[in-house]
Amino acid sequence: AQSVTQLGSHVSVSEGALVLLRCNYSSSVPPYLFWYVQYPNQGLQLLLKYTSAATLVKGINGFEAEFKKSETSFHLTKPSAHMSDAAEYFCAVIGGTSYGKLTFGQGTILTVHP
């Protein structure tokens, strides 16, 4: 079985500041890991994914995440926050099931202040 823990249900940063959203996972098999973003009343949009290739993964909108097996972490970062980054972010894991069941974290709401 797999699980995901997102540390911090709310994160607030100033525009131009570093964004760091934390995600720790648990999986009995080598995981595939994902970050999705959700704007209000919209579906989830894929930001980036880790599928056992490079451990530093670059995604859309300037986001990136680093897979650290020793820490079972997959934290999402962006060097400089923009007002348009304000949204809810979900970390998710697939733990090897053939049908691809995604297990999501509880989400982190990112607020960006001017």
Place this chain on the structure above:
Amino acid sequence: SQTIHQWPATLVQPVGSPLSLECTVEGTSNPNLYWYRQAAGRGLQLLFYSVGIGQISSEVPQNLSASRPQDRQFILSSKKLLLSDSGFYLCAWKQAPRTDTQYFGPGTRLTVL
């Protein structure tokens, strides 16, 4: 390119009424299809998934059912809605069997009063 549609976008229904939400995918064939529910304070929960026409697997016992009458059509239903069925319902697809990424539709906001 592939697109996924959901309708209706919003729905307000009385307790005890029936429900039918529809999801269709374009631009692909034989996808895996998924229904998720996002309820306030409860994150995203997988409800059903389907690997082919007429093949439905339920993840959580509940008041809902799902059907897949066509390859790219996935329907979520209920005979009698409960207050606890309120939430944001998301349909997703992925290209089976080897790909890993699920792509989500725009969602349906269901309010049961």
